Amino acid sequence: MRFLIKNWRFWLGFIVSAGFIGLFLATVDLNKMGHALANARYQYVAVAVALYFSAVFFRTLRWKYLLEPMGLVGVARLFPVVTVGYMANNILPARLGEVVRAYYLTRREGIPASAGLATIIVERVYDGLTLIFLAAVSAPVIILAGLVDGSKTSVQVSWGIFGLVSLFIFLFAIGALTLLA
Template structure:
């Protein structure tokens, strides 16, 4: 398929989804939905905001597991950069916050950006891994809607494959040392040589930072983050005085994250509400109530982290850059 055709198909798909969302929006009693939001419990909303922020912050701890052996021992730096990156992700296109946090930490520590990028790649790897674990467990432990339950067997099979790949990755990287990075990259010559050296450094840094304890720690933290999101969904529903079982919040979390594969609108606003209402409705939640809860959830997830993240960004932008050309060292566990 040529690029022009692909672009037109993407625009047509987006237009079709937006048109569908407009039709869906016309079925909502917005007066009742806004009334539910207006009457929401401030205390429970505050608890949901704090929990969601802690969920974002704990991902900074997960990143620190890989940053520390790469030469950045500051947990505070990892957490601040993570929050700043998460906030910028909500205002920049194409997850630009991820590139920003690589730049932030590289400038602050002097660690080569290819190495910092390797730590981000390893850290982000455990988001989808944790999601697959949650999907497999949810399908086995709870009665989920048929649309999600059909993914139970594939999720279990995929989990086995992921576990095997992670074991192989750790095993294949057992003899890689920090010196291997410099042996592969050497001194680059010319533009192409620099590009090749950058990606070689990235690949070797990824393997140098691989270890069983770090992977286990990252997986545990990922599961804590996902559990935090389930509890955030629960608190948002409770704040709006909407009764939904834990299985319903789990199903809504899984469904909305599967729906995020297609970003039809900025922040998936509208699409998130549709998926949440569709899923929560299968647990006896009225559509108007589900819309109110979904709007609260998105506000909780986006607004506080964005405000704090954008406020933190100037600290990194105007921070004096650390010395370049330092030799990285991968510390043992």
Template sequence: MKKKLSKIIQIVLPLALGLFLIWYTYNKFSPDQLKQLKENFLKADYLYIWISMLFGALSHFSRAYRWNYLLEPMGYRARLPNSFMAVSIGYLLNFAIPRSGEVSRALVINKYDKVPFEKAFGTIVAERIADLFISVCILFAALFLQFDTLWGLMDTHNINPEKLAVFGAAGIIMVLLFWIYLKRTRSALGQKIRNFINGLKEGMLSILSMKKKWAFIAHTIFIWTMYVLMFYICIFAFPETQTITFSQTLSLFVVGSFTIAFTNGGFGTYPFLIAEAILLYGVDYTVGTSFGWIVWLSQTSVIVFLGIISFLVLPLYNKSN
């Protein structure tokens, strides 16, 4: 019962927060501002939005292709269509329960290409480690280029970096204590967990034994280049945002990435924080809100479209299985 309640809370709480922020944001607008919001949506140059969506789809494809580089050292290979559909379904499911998409990816590839779940999941964790490295590099680049802006945004929303550091350190200590417990325990459950972790470890270490390291690195850079470009190209959709520089765009990208990472795909929070951040660059709040919504909706449309198509096509493509 407690487990079921926890899952419900994981789904409902982020969605409730998103709905509250949508209500809170639009409750502040006057009728004239709401009219301006509508006009902003109508006057946007949607050619740039379509290009942004193409970049998003290309990043999905590259991520699916890159996955096989991690599976091959363990003697497995997933068919590219299955990898692509597993990735697309994973992104879609992350909207319901954050981080559930990684589990679904491993389940799909286990069912249709017979890759053991724990090893497939381990390769996904290895992917995330590589992605984390690139995202940290982007974060430091944004901090270096736009430190005052990002610090000001954190201060505006009472985000204390010291508290974040304390929580991070506490989390690391808890993980270490749990690992020590697993090393020493002789219980059946402990052994099962150890075996599962060993499978994860093999999948994660495949990044070190792969033959095509440079191809993996190239795909990783390509994926994150597409992520940045799919955001940056949208800057040109509005005349008011075209003056924003690339370094400023990088800081906005970081803000948006945090909302996506810690909520249900940034629902409600993404447009709200992007509007707050872009305001620091002299862009009107209503324009910033419109920009945030258009960027989020375009990215979400790609995820939802590819995810639903993959749900429908996956069993048909694997009908023989």
């Protein structure tokens, strides 16, 4: 009895995993899945996995630089923390994997969870700004390359997106300069 109480996390994880495996087996056509696995091109899967982990490596490197003021943590020590956080993001709702990542960083490296969460928020802001920049750069390219259908509405929408994104970047730059002044 003491073993069961002491290892309740193990048993909870086991029960949840067994439930999801049961749900999977009840809802998936195993013949179709077997056919898909037999006809898969695994060389593409290998390339995709390699690209994924190289992207995770570079995100880990970026996080390392953000964490440097709190203490030196090597990439080799941070990589498992990042992958555990991403795994949790795939399982948990509402990007709770980021909280898991900050918690795991605290447990593993002793860096305060608030500092870890702050750097994760900075990462997300960088990601958002990068997407906005890419949208601003790609909108005119899409228009000039003729990738929109050419209707007046689609061209106006594309230029509108470009204008709004450019305005946002301009206002953000002004705000950043005022903070630095």
